[in-house]
Amino acid sequence: MNDPVQIIQIISIWALPVLFAITLHEVAHGWMAWRLGDPTAMLMGRLSLNPIRHIDPIGTILLPAGLVAIGSPFVFGWAKPVPVNFDGLKNPKRDSIWVSLAGPGANLGMALFWVLVIWLGGHLPAGAAYFAEPMQLMGMAGITINLVLMVLNLIPIPPLDGGRVAAGLLPGPLSYQFSKLEPYGFIILIVLLFTGVLGTFMGPIVSSLRQLFFALGGAPML
Template sequence: MERYLAFSFEELPFVLLVLIIAFTVHEFAHAYSAYKFGDPTAKLLGRVTLNPARHVDFLGTLLILLAGFGWARPVPVTRENFSRPRLMGIIVSAVGPLSNLLIAFIGAVVYAGLLVNGVLDVAATSRGSEAFNIFFEKLIQLNVLLFLFNLVPLPPLDGYRIVEDLAPLRIRRKLQQFEPYSIFIFLLLVFIPVLRDNTIGRLGIWVYEISQAMFDFGVGLFT
C-alpha cells in the first residue's frame, strides 16, 4: 500500500495535519479578501471561516497523498461585485498562494529558532524531536509546494485566474474555451511520468531551494 502513496506511513499524520492547516488558511484568505472587497458570495456560503470542514476537499486531499499534488474546495467569487473587478480579482486570487508562502516562512523561522537554541535535535535522537522535525519539514515544504503549484496557469488554479484577469478580453474568451478540458490536462500532467517530469515535476527543485533559503534566513536570525 505504501508504495502507492507520495509519502511514507510515518509521514502521513503530519502531512494530513499540514494539509488541513494549509488548505484552510489558503481558502480563508480567498474568502476573507473577497468579502472585504465587497463580494458577499463566500460569506453567505459560510466560507469566511477557519473551520477546516468548510474548505478541505476529499478528492484533492487524496490526490496530494497519492501524487503529491492536490487542492481544497474552491472559494466562489463573483468578481462583478468588486468596484475594480480585474485588479481586485487578481489580489483575491493571489492571497491564497501567498498565505501558503507566509505559513512556510513562519514555519521555517520557528523551526530554525528551535534548532539553533537546542530546543529540538536535528539528529532526532528522541521520538519527540523526530515528530517535530517531520512536522516542520512538511509544514515548510508542502506550503511552498502549494504556493508554487497554485500559480500554475491551469484552471481552476489561482495562477490561471490571475492570467485570466490580466489578459485582454479577446484572449480571455479563447482561454475560457479550454476550461472544460483542464481536469484532463491536469491528470495527464500528474500521472504520465514523461509529462510530469518535464512540467510540474520540476516544482520539486524550486520547493527545495525556496525551503532551504527560508530556513537559512531563519538560522541567520538566531545566530
C-alpha cells in the first residue's frame, strides 16, 4: 500500500476505534482496581476517558498507524499502563484476576458497541445515507481492533492480562514461579510474533469471532 490518499483514508477510519480501544482497556483496569480497594489510578487521574492522559507515542500512535499503512491484517497497540498496586487490593490474589479481566472485558463491550454502529449505519434514513459507509467501515475496524486486543491480552504470558489471571489461579508456589516470567514476557511475545506462531494461534480465533460480530451487525463485507 503506497497511495498516500488511501493511507490517510484508512488511518482516518481506524484512528478513533484504535484510540478508544486502547484507552478504555486501561481505564477498565484502573476502575476495577479502585472498586476493589486500590485507588492508585484514580488518585493519579488515570480513570479519565480523555485519551491524551493515556497515549503512549509509540504504542498508541506510531505502531497502529504503521501497521495500517503497510496493510497489516491485524492492528494492535498499547496505551500507558494504568498503575495498579496489587498489594493494595482487598484480596490481592483473587482481586488481581478481576482487575486483569477488566481490560479484555472492556474490549468485548466495545466490540459489541461497534456492532451497534454497523447496524445503525445500515438502517439510516435516506437523507443520511452518506454516513452509512463510513459508519460501517469504522464499526468493522472497531470490532477488529477490540477482538485482537481481547484475544492477545488473554494469552497466558505475564505481563499480559491472561498471564496475571493464570498467576492468580495457580497455587502459591506455582504462581510465584510463573510470575518470574514477567520480565521476559514481551521478549517471548516478540519471538512468537516474528516466528508466525502468534498469528497462527490468534488468526483463526480472531477471524471466527470477527465473522460472528460482523454478522450480528449485518456488515456489508465479510
